[in-house]
Amino acid sequence: MADVKLYGIPLSTYVRTARLALEEKGVAYDNIPIPPGTPDIAPHHPFGRVPGFEHGGFKLYETSAICRYVDEVFPGPAIAPKEPKARALMEQWISAISCYYDSTVTRVVIFERLVAPMFGNPTNEQRIKENLDVVGKRLDILNGALSGRKFLAGDSISIADLFLLPIMFYLELTPEKSLLAACPNIRRWYDSMASRPSFAKTVPQFPPKR
Amino acid sequence: MADVKLYGIPLSTYVRTARLALEEKGVAYDNIPIPPGTPDIAPHHPFGRVPGFEHGGFKLYETSAICRYVDEVFPGPAIAPKEPKARALMEQWISAISCYYDSTVTRVVIFERLVAPMFGNPTNEQRIKENLDVVGKRLDILNGALSGRKFLAGDSISIADLFLLPIMFYLELTPEKSLLAACPNIRRWYDSMASRPSFAKTVPQFPPKR
Numbered sequence: 300m301a302d303v304k305l306y307g308i309p310l311s312t313y314v315r316t317a318r319l320a321l322e323e324k325g326v327a328y329d330n331i332p333i334p335p336g337t338p339d340i341a342p343h344h345p346f347g348r349v350p351g352f353e354h355g356g357f358k359l360y361e362t363s364a365i366c367r368y369v370d371e372v373f374p375g376p377a378i379a380p381k382e383p384k385a386r387a388l389m390e391q392w393i394s395a396i397s398c399y400y401d402s403t404v405t406r407v408v409i410f411e412r413l414v415a416p417m418f419g420n421p422t423n424e425q426r427i428k429e430n431l432d433v434v435g436k437r438l439d440i441l442n443g444a445l446s447g448r449k450f451l452a453g454d455s456i457s458i459a460d461l462f463l464l465p466i467m468f469y470l471e472l473t474p475e476k477s478l479l480a481a482c483p484n485i486r487r488w489y490d491s492m493a494s495r496p497s498f499a500k501t502v503p504q505f506p507p508k509r
Numbered sequence: 510m511a512d513v514k515l516y517g518i519p520l521s522t523y524v525r526t527a528r529l530a531l532e533e534k535g536v537a538y539d540n541i542p543i544p545p546g547t548p549d550i551a552p553h554h555p556f557g558r559v560p561g562f563e564h565g566g567f568k569l570y571e572t573s574a575i576c577r578y579v580d581e582v583f584p585g586p587a588i589a590p591k592e593p594k595a596r597a598l599m600e601q602w603i604s605a606i607s608c609y610y611d612s613t614v615t616r617v618v619i620f621e622r623l624v625a626p627m628f629g630n631p632t633n634e635q636r637i638k639e640n641l642d643v644v645g646k647r648l649d650i651l652n653g654a655l656s657g658r659k660f661l662a663g664d665s666i667s668i669a670d671l672f673l674l675p676i677m678f679y680l681e682l683t684p685e686k687s688l689l690a691a692c693p694n695i696r697r698w699y700d701s702m703a704s705r706p707s708f709a710k711t712v713p714q715f716p717p718k719r
Contacts, residue, residue: 345650346609357594361608364600371593383581384567390574394607398571399556440555 303328305365306340307349309503312405312465313362314350319461320366322497324375363393366458378458389452392444392459396466400441403434404466412473417506427475435478438485445484449491456495464492472505513538515575516550517559519713522615522675523572524560529671530576532707534585573603576668588668599662602654602669606676610651613644614676622683627716637685645688648695655694659701666702674702682715 303321305328307314314330321328333340335349343351344360351358352365354372359365370378380386407430411422441463444451451459467489470476479485492498513531515538517524524540531538543549545559553561554570561568562575564582569575580588590596617640621632651673654661661669677699680686689695702708 346605346647357597359597359601361601361604363604364597367600368593368597371596383578386581387567387569387574387578390577391569391571394571394573395556397604397608437556 301327301329302355304331304353305329306331306333306343306351306353308332308334309501310505310507311335311349312401312469313348315465315468315501315503316362316458316461317350317352317365317369318501319464319497320369320378320458322500323378323456323461323495324369324373326369326373326375362462363397363458366461370458378456378461380452380455380457385453385457389457389459392451393462396459396462399437400463400466403430403437404470408434408473408475409466409469412475413469413505431475431478434475435481438478438482442482442484445488450488460488460492464489464498468493468498468502469505511537511539512565514563515540516543516553516561516563518542518544519711520715520717521545521559522611522679523558525675525678525711525713526572526668526671527560527562527575527579528711529674529707530579530588530668532710533588533666533671533705534579534583536579536583536585572672573607573668576671580668588666588671590662590665590667595663595667599667599669602661603672606669606672609647610673610676613640613647614680618644618683618685619676619679622685623679623715641685641688644685645691648688648692652692652694655698660698670698670702674699674708678703678708678712679715 303326305314305317305321307330309315309318309330309332318330333343333349336347340347340349340351343353343358348360350362350365351360353359354368359368367379379389408427411427415422448454450456451463467485470479471489513536515524515527515531519525519528519540519542528540543553543559546557550557550559550561553563553568558570560572560575561570563569564578569578577589589599618637621637625632658664660666661673677695680689681699
């Protein structure tokens with residue numbers, strides 16, 4: 300048993316973000332695959348979400364807190380810049396991805412294309428259609444942010460990239476990946492992120508085995 | 510003109526959080542009161558929200574990024590703990606307040622009681638009734654988190670407290686403040702926060718002048 304435990308199903312984009320942080324830092328951990336909204340997750344996340352985290356008795360929840368904690372207390376390559384302006388950009392994008400991309404790319408496109416069918420429900424095409432314009436505009440903003448820089452916070456990887464990667468991985472499995480044709484900077488960023496060992500080590504089984 | 514500019518109406522809980530950070534640090538700033546969702550905010554926040562921020566040509570958005578940047582680059586008392594576990598608790602609560610309290614206390618109770626009437630709309634009592642149980646449970650969790658500690662991240666103030674304060678200020682103006690009768694730790698925390706000079710300096714004019 301590892302000293303670090305991560306509670307939550309690996310299909311969750313947020314669980315994968317925390318796993319990516321642990322892999323990038325080279326930290327050994329056990330992933331206990333508890334679904335959100337279940338009684339079993341309550342001891343690890345008082346709001347019933349995933350992931351929850353434990354390190355030698357210290358319990359923590361919220362992915363952004365887990366990633367920063369992992370970066371600060373474990374050796375291994377930094378996943379947050381030291382310079383204040385670059386750090387600020389990392390923080391800006393962690394928040395923006397959680398607010399403006401989770402609510403559109405994840406909760407509309409990925410939900411309708413991948414999650415609904417997983418539960419035997421049809422994709423609501425109308426809902427995708429109604430949101431396609433805003434999804435496209437948000438991808439444009441992201442494409443602009445990646446112009447002239449390798450990663451969201453500058454020339455080295457940061458926690459912000461780890462928030463974005465699991466969302467883009469799922470978008471790639473939908474017909475709406477066609478929106479990325481107009482976003483060469485996102486494409487370049489994605490290909491670079493997908494070539495890292497942390498990506499392969501955290502690919503979720505999708506669709507999940509029954 | 511101050512070197513630091515904060516764009517966004519002072520009625521916004523997020524704008525007030527950023528102002529509280531600037532006041533706690535003793536940083537001079539201009540607050541340019543632009544409403545969210547308007548063409549005027551677009552140059553300062555690509556997603557049309559508030560606040561936007563500028564410091565000597567460096568532009569930034571998202572309140573959590575602004576507060577951390579302000580803490581890191583300006584002298585004045587720290588508003589983030591140095592010790593990793595306390596820092597992690599701060600991060601956890603910044604995220605939890607933005608996710609689980611903004612969506613319930615702010616977007617249900619405060620919206621229906623204070624924002625809807627401001628625009629001449631009636632309060633949807635049914636919506637409040639349907640959400641009262643979850644609001645109560647979330648206040649209980651918060652009350653538990655403040656048990657045996659002065660502030661959310663421990664014994665010194667942090668950015669997490671500055672996220673919570675503007676929400677609690679508005680809750681106090683609604684009949685649902687009665688829920689706080691069962692939350693003595695929140696009451697003690699609120700009274701302590703409300704006695705700080707930063708609170709008085711950032712009280713929004715409510716209801717706003719026409």
